[in-house]
Amino acid sequence: MSTRAGSKAPSAPPVFSLAAELTRLLGPRKVLSNLSERLNYRYDAIAFGETPLCVVLPDSTADVVIAVKAARAAGMPIVGRGAASGLSGGAAPTEPGLVISFTRMTQLSIDPVLREAIAQAGVITLSVTEAAKPFGLIYPPDPASFRTSTIGGNLAENAGGPLCFKYGVTGDYVQGLEFVDADGEVHSLTRDAYDLAGLLIGSEGTLGLITQATLRLTTPPQFTRTLMAHFAEVGQCAEAVSAAIAAGAVPSKLEFMDRACTNAIEDYLHLGLPREAEALLLVDTDGNDLETVEEERALVEAACRNAGGTVRRAESDAEAAQLWQARRSVSPALGRIRPQRMNEDIVVPRSVLPEVVREIRALGDASGLHLVQFGHIGDGNLHPNILFDPRTESLEAVHELAHEVARVAIRHGGVLSGEHGIGSMKLAFMREAVDAGTLAALWRVKHALDPHGALNPGKVLPAEEA
Amino acid sequence: MNNEIRTHHPDGQGELMAHAVDACVHCGFCLPACPTYALLGEEMDSPRGRIVLMKEVLEGALPLFEATPYLDRCLGCVGCVTACPSGVPYGELITSFRGWSEPQRQRPLLQKVTRAAVLTLLPRPGLFRAGASVGRFAKPLSPLLPQALRAPLDLLPRTLEPAQPLPALTPAEGVRRGRVALLSGCAQQVLTPNFNSATVRVLSRNGRDVVVPPTQGCCGAAAMHTGARPLALQQARRNLNVFEETQVDAVVSNAAGCGAGLKEYPMLLAGEGEADENRARALAAQVQDISEYLGKLLEQGELEPFLPTSRPLKVAYHDACHLAHAQGIRSAPRALLRAIPGVTVLEVPQGDLCCGSAGTYNLEQPDLAGQLGDLKARNVMATGAEYVVSGNVGCHTQLQSHLTRLGSPIRVLHTVELLDMAYRGQL
Numbered sequence: 084m085s086t087r088a089g090s091k092a093p094s095a096p097p098v099f100s101l102a103a104e105l106t107r108l109l110g111p112r113k114v115l116s117n118l119s120e121r122l123n124y125r126y127d128a129i130a131f132g133e134t135p136l137c138v139v140l141p142d143s144t145a146d147v148v149i150a151v152k153a154a155r156a157a158g159m160p161i162v163g164r165g166a167a168s169g170l171s172g173g174a175a176p177t178e179p180g181l182v183i184s185f186t187r188m189t190q191l192s193i194d195p196v197l198r199e200a201i202a203q204a205g206v207i208t209l210s211v212t213e214a215a216k217p218f219g220l221i222y223p224p225d226p227a228s229f230r231t232s233t234i235g236g237n238l239a240e241n242a243g244g245p246l247c248f249k250y251g252v253t254g255d256y257v258q259g260l261e262f263v264d265a266d267g268e269v270h271s272l273t274r275d276a277y278d279l280a281g282l283l284i285g286s287e288g289t290l291g292l293i294t295q296a297t298l299r300l301t302t303p304p305q306f307t308r309t310l311m312a313h314f315a316e317v318g319q320c321a322e323a324v325s326a327a328i329a330a331g332a333v334p335s336k337l338e339f340m341d342r343a344c345t346n347a348i349e350d351y352l353h354l355g356l357p358r359e360a361e362a363l364l365l366v367d368t369d370g371n372d373l374e375t376v377e378e379e380r381a382l383v384e385a386a387c388r389n390a391g392g393t394v395r396r397a398e399s400d401a402e403a404a405q406l407w408q409a410r411r412s413v414s415p416a417l418g419r420i421r422p423q424r425m426n427e428d429i430v431v432p433r434s435v436l437p438e439v440v441r442e443i444r445a446l447g448d449a450s451g452l453h454l455v456q457f458g459h460i461g462d463g464n465l466h467p468n469i470l471f472d473p474r475t476e477s478l479e480a481v482h483e484l485a486h487e488v489a490r491v492a493i494r495h496g497g498v499l500s501g502e503h504g505i506g507s508m509k510l511a512f513m514r515e516a517v518d519a520g521t522l523a524a525l526w527r528v529k530h531a532l533d534p535h536g537a538l539n540p541g542k543v544l545p546a547e548e549a
Numbered sequence: 550m551n552n553e554i555r556t557h558h559p560d561g562q563g564e565l566m567a568h569a570v571d572a573c574v575h576c577g578f579c580l581p582a583c584p585t586y587a588l589l590g591e592e593m594d595s596p597r598g599r600i601v602l603m604k605e606v607l608e609g610a611l612p613l614f615e616a617t618p619y620l621d622r623c624l625g626c627v628g629c630v631t632a633c634p635s636g637v638p639y640g641e642l643i644t645s646f647r648g649w650s651e652p653q654r655q656r657p658l659l660q661k662v663t664r665a666a667v668l669t670l671l672p673r674p675g676l677f678r679a680g681a682s683v684g685r686f687a688k689p690l691s692p693l694l695p696q697a698l699r700a701p702l703d704l705l706p707r708t709l710e711p712a713q714p715l716p717a718l719t720p721a722e723g724v725r726r727g728r729v730a731l732l733s734g735c736a737q738q739v740l741t742p743n744f745n746s747a748t749v750r751v752l753s754r755n756g757r758d759v760v761v762p763p764t765q766g767c768c769g770a771a772a773m774h775t776g777a778r779p780l781a782l783q784q785a786r787r788n789l790n791v792f793e794e795t796q797v798d799a800v801v802s803n804a805a806g807c808g809a810g811l812k813e814y815p816m817l818l819a820g821e822g823e824a825d826e827n828r829a830r831a832l833a834a835q836v837q838d839i840s841e842y843l844g845k846l847l848e849q850g851e852l853e854p855f856l857p858t859s860r861p862l863k864v865a866y867h868d869a870c871h872l873a874h875a876q877g878i879r880s881a882p883r884a885l886l887r888a889i890p891g892v893t894v895l896e897v898p899q900g901d902l903c904c905g906s907a908g909t910y911n912l913e914q915p916d917l918a919g920q921l922g923d924l925k926a927r928n929v930m931a932t933g934a935e936y937v938v939s940g941n942v943g944c945h946t947q948l949q950s951h952l953t954r955l956g957s958p959i960r961v962l963h964t965v966e967l968l969d970m971a972y973r974g975q976l
Contacts, residue, residue, distance in 0.1 A: 115591075119615040123592035123601055128576040140591070167592070168577040186590045207581070231577045351634050418574035418635030423551055473551055 101157045101181065102137045108149050113140050113187075124182045125175060127167040128228070128415075129426060129508060132175030135162070135182040142187055144261060144269055144294040151292065152267035154181040160540050161265075163288040165205065165236025168228040170414070170426055171506025173240060173287045177541030183292065185235045193218060193300070199258060200298045204235025208242075211298060220300040223250040226502070227411040238293050241285030243502035245336035245367075245410065248461035250301070252502065254284040259297035265533045269294075282528070287504045288539040290532040304335070304369035308380045309403035312387035312394045313360035317341055317444050317456065319390045320362035321436035324460050327366075327386035328433060332379045336367040337461025338410050341444075344457045347416040348409045356409065357393075364392070364460070365406055413457050414466070421453055421470035425485045425508070431463045431497035442491050443467050450484045452476065464501035486512065505543045513545045523547075550575060550600065554607045561820020562645045563607075569642035570604050573597065574635050582632035584903045584921055585622050593619040596629035596639055603646045613650055620646070622917065624910050625774050626870035626903035631877075640875060641816045644773055651776030659695065667701075667909055668777055672767030672784065674738040678712065681705055681739055700915035704950055706740065713742035719749050719759040726756035726851075729842070730795040732788075732811065734804040735767050737942035744942065747969035748803045748839055754972055755846060755853050765791045768802075770810025773817055774908050782821070785814050789828050792835070800832065803839040803965055805871035805941035806908055811836040812876065838872060839965050840940055844881025847888055855971035858891030862976060864967065865895045865934035865959075867925070867948065869941035870903050882940060882964045889971040895932040899924070906943035918947075926951035929959060938964045 102116035115121060115138040124138045125131055136159065139150040154161050160180035167174045176182060188205035195218035200211050208229040211222040225244035226232055232242065238260070243252040260272045260280040270291075272280040283291050314320045320339055327334070340348070342361050349356050356363065364387065368379040384394050397403040417424060431439045440456060443465075447454025458465035467488045471481050489499060489512040499509050499516045514522070526547050529536075554567035579596040580586050586595040593602065599620055605611035620643070627640040656664070670677045684705050691702045715733065729752060737744050745761075752759045769784035788811070792800050802808030814829035846852040864886055872878045886894045905911060905921025926948060929937050937948060937959050949961045962970075970976050 117615060119602055119605075119611060119619065120591075120593055122605055122611065123598040126575055126601070128574065166577050166580060168580075184592070186592075189590075228577065230581045348634075351636060412578075412634035414634075415574050415576035415578055416634040416636075418572055418576075418637075422571040422574075424574070 101153060101159060104153050104157070105137060105139060105150060108153065109139065109141075109146055113142065113146060114138070115140070124164060124184060127169040127172060127174040129170045129424070130172035130175045130506070132172065132177055132507070133179050135176055136179045138182045138184060140184050140187050144263065147183060147263045147292060147294055148267045148269060150181065150183055151263055151265070155265070155267060155535070155537060160537050161292070162539050163235065163239065163292045165233030165239070166207075166228070166231045167236075168232045169236060169240055169503065169506065171240070171287075171428070171500070171504040171508045173504050173506040173539070173542060174236070175507065177507060185233060185294075188235075188294065193220070195220065198300045200300055201295065202234045202298060203295050204233060204238075204293055206234045208232045208234060208237055215300050219302060221303045222256065222298055222300055223247075224253045224256060227414060234296055234298070235293050238284050238296060239286065239288050240502065240504040243459060243464065245338050245407070245459060247502075248337055248459060249333055249335040249369075254281065256299045257284060257296055258299050260284075260293055261295040262291040262293045264291050265535060265538050285504065287506060287542050289529060289543050290538065292538070304376075305371045306373045306376045307335070307367055307369040307403070308376050309397035309406060310366050310380060310384060310394055311397065311406060312364045312366070312384075312392040313357045314362040314364070314390065314392045315360065316391075317362045318437045318441040319392060320364050321440045321460065323364065323383075323387045323390035323392055325433055325436055326389065327383040328461070330382045330386060332368065332382040332386075334366045334379065334383060334461060335369040336365065337459070338365045338457075339363065339460040340410070340413055340457035341455055343420060343453070343455040344413045344417065347419045348412055350419055351412055351416050352405070352409055354405055354409055365410055367403075414468075417455065417468055417470055420455075421472050423471055423473055425469045425471070425481050426503070427465070427467045427485065427488055428500045428503040428509070429465050429467070429489065429492035429497050430501040431465070431492050431495050433463045435495040436460065436463060439491060439495055439497070440465065443488055446484060446487050446491070450480065452480060452484055454484065459501070462501070463497070490515070507542055510542070510545055519548075550604065552604050552608065554604065557608055558649075562649060565645050565816065565819050566603070566607060566642055566649075569638045570600060572635050572637040573600050575601070576635070578634060579629035579632050579639075582628040582901060584624060584626060584628065584905070585917060587902065588917060588920055594622055599623055600637070600639070600642065603642060606650070607646070613653060617650070617654065622914060624870075624903050624905070624907035626907055627874040628870060628901055628903060631874045631901065640813070644813070644816065647774065647776030648778030648781075651778070663912070664775065667912060668772055668775070668780060671771055671909075672735050674735055677736060678709065678739045681709055685709065700912045704911060704946055706949070709739065710742055712738070713746045715745055715749060715761045717761055717763055719753050719761075721756045721758050722753050724756055725758060727798045728758040728760065728796070730760045730762060730792060730797040730800045732768060732800060732802040732804070732807055733761055733765065734802070734807050734942065737804055741942055741945060741963065743966060744803050744963045747963065747966045748801070751839075751843070751965055751969050751972065752801065755843070755851075760795050760797060762791045762795055768807040768810040769817070770806050770813070771908055773810065773813065778817070781817055785817055785829070786825075789814070789832055792832055793828070797835070799837045799842055800835045801837055801839050801842050803940065803963065805838065805869035805876065806943060808836055808838045809871040809875040838876060838878055838940060840872070840882035840885060841876070841878050843885055843968070847881075847884055852888065853972070855889040855968065856974040856976075858889065858971070858976040860891070862892050862936070863895055863932070863934045864892050865897050865929055865932040865937040866964075867897055867904070867929065867937055867939040867944055868900055869939050869944045870907070872940045873901070885964065885968060886938070889968070889976070891976070895934050897925075897937075898928045898931055900928075904944050904947045906941075906947035908943060911947060922947045922951040923955075926955055926957065930955065930957050934959060936960045936962055936967065938962045938967050940964050
């Protein structure tokens with residue numbers, strides 16, 4: 084391979100000096116500066132950002148410290164990156180600078196006595212549970228991308244997943260954090276006062292770079308039962324969910340997808356899902372008492388039937404596993420419909436779910452654009468997605484529809500992000516979602532922890548009003 | 550992924566590549582399925598990263614030479630295709646891209662020579678046998694040679710089995726229930742001649758006349774996947790002529806890579822005119838892997854029953870990438886093995902990950918191929934199996950070489966060899 088040397092000399096002098104300085108400090112294996120390399124660190128799973136000037140792949144927290152200090156000295160912004168499977172543009176830089184990719188910080192240890200995992204930021208989410216299983220323990224947070232995503236990325240976005248309805252989101256499992264601040268200092272945090280760890284979780288790399296976490300593990304439920312219900316209308320599905328929970332069921336997973344999603348999945352996995360149904364509901368009940376688990380499933384079944392649904396029980400673990408693989412594949416499978424999309428991550432009170440899904444459906448139908456819905460309906464977390472082809476459909480119309488959908492959520496007392504973060508994708512709606520006084524308070528927090536505005540600029544908070 | 554590829558490449562191959570890039574939503578679900586990402590942990594060595602690089606090159610935003618180190622490291626195992634929910638035809642993209650980019654590349658002389666040697670020797674069993682015989686004697690010199698020459702020598706077996714020429718027609722045993730043609734493959738005729746003999750015996754036992762057209766040639770997969778598109782086209786056209794004349798129910802292949810190659814003719818001939826495109830589609834529709842063909846017989850209750858083994862036998866099944874990922878054939882070979890009374894089929898841990906053989910990859914990227922081969926061999930050993938079977942000569946050679954190096958007594962066979970042994974009461 085004779086090509087590495089070819090583009091070693093980028094044009095802007097500070098770039099050259101930062102890459103050269105980092106290469107001197109960290110060695111060439113950890114520093115990427117060729118165009119072909121840098122081009123690959125500018126996107127996440129929804130957005131393309133600015134091409135970074137330099138990329139560092141640290142092996143250790145000490146490497147992160149060196150990188151942060153060098154970038155600070157060069158006056159460069161710093162964007163942390165996990166597996167870049169996020170859906171809000173969080174890891175896509177808004178301006179050229181340094182990207183720190185944590186994919187090589189993959190040390191993981193399990194303490195079965197304390198029931199803790201100590202994971203570096205680059206550890207793959209699913210591997211925590213895999214490592215804990217031999218000790219009879221699991222790590223419940225299960226974002227759809229858990230085979231790809233990293234703990235650091237999950238912490239930055241406070242990721243959720245189907246199991247989070249019953250078991251809680253990523254942040255609920257954090258006992259302690261290690262992070263590198265904007266000046267390159269290392270801090271170790273526990274969940275005592277002040278709960279600074281809580282502040283960093285979900286801060287999308289704008290307040291500090293999380294390098295390691297101590298995660299709480301739990302014992303897995305002994306019994307799990309799975310069912311699938313389908314409905315002729317999306318609102319019926321939401322009514323069934325509200326009724327089931329009101330009747331006292333606490334399923335471990337309650338997931339919904341509409342007809343377009345079901346068809347995209349069917350094209351991928353060929354499972355025999357009902358292609359004609361307008362809405363599909365997937366439900367797990369679990370626990371250590373089989374009778375209760377089955378009673379809960381019966382409650383959900385009754386609620387689905389009363390709402391007009393058709394119910395099918397998964398007959399085997401293999402069938403259940405297939406249904407959950409189907410659910411995890413929804414988001415990327417939508418690429419089969421249109422090449423580009425605008426996704427949302429709204430959360431609304433469960434009591435208004437039927438109205439919300441119906442209003443969003445009606446907005447989609449009226450728009451002439453492809454709008455689909457799926458999500459963690461049990462906790463009111465919906466992912467309306469607008470699928471479009473930028474060559475033939477108007478970007479303005481797409482943004483307008485996305486804005487209308489966000490307004491539906493806000494009008495019904497909801498919020499913009501349940502688990503994906505605000506990133507750059509939802510920035511435009513923040514002023515409507517958060518009042519000016521609160522935004523000012525958030526900015527004061529940002530200034531306190533990142534006084535130079537170097538950490539993931541252009542994310543989460545809309546620009547301060549002069 | 551938004552792209553302007555069609556504007557820059559308004560032809561059949563350009564359309565194919567643009568379509569693949571369109572479908573990618575850059576979700577990253579492919580990352581854990583990619584062997585090079587697993588080894589190197591860099592985005593450029595992932596399917597998603599490579600798609601971005603190809604797009605940038607095709608749009609003229611990135612010089613080709615900047616992208617080639619990462620694109621060359623792609624095994625073409627298409628494990629990412631199985632993992633991709635949005636249906637990106639990655640195999641078509643990388644193959645077409647290699648075909649488009651090869652004429653523009655400047656390769657060092659030694660690389661040029663070895664590429665030409667491989668693509669000349671591989672499709673010619675006679676020459677390959679002669680080369681392999683000479684090569685065996687050069688094996689002791691291997692540590693002294695440059696990497697490009699060392700890799701092929703290390704892979705050669707110490708002894709070559711005698712050739713097993715196949716009759717042009719082997720009649721069905723008993724009642725004649727069908728007529729199939731066999732694609733005889735190239736390297737396997739020299740390295741593992743029993744693959745074809747066993748295949749013919751098993752098909753004949755199941756009432757099939759087996760035609761082996763003597764004028765058939767290399768399927769073209771090796772040329773196609775390494776960017777030698779003109780050669781691949783020439784080889785494909787020859788086979789289209791030969792197999793169109795055979796008048797058979799199916800064209801059967803026992804080499805996953807070659808079977809996948811024939812099934813890829815529609816992609817290879819895209820843009821070569823409607824007549825050729827239709828012929829390619831017609832042949833591709835006739836092609837079946839041996840396990841796919843026999844699996845259907847098993848499903849329909851028409852497969853001749855196997856004799857039981859003399860003692861309980863543990864068999865690990867290794868998924869060849871070009872069977873599992875490229876052709877989507879996973880359950881049929883396992884079902885066939887389970888149909889042998891006394892056989893327990895074991896799964897290989899990390900079974901989705903390529904063994905590193907990947908056509909000519911272990912010649913071009915011996916370091917990465919070696920790491921993957923070592924990992925695969927250790928995973929096979931962890932099953933505790935007595936036999937490991939697979940449906941591809943490349944995997945076979947790779948498994949054999951790494952298991953031997955690690956001192957494992959596990960026997961490596963083709964799936965159809967084990968079925969043949971079961972029919973003959975040799976298990």
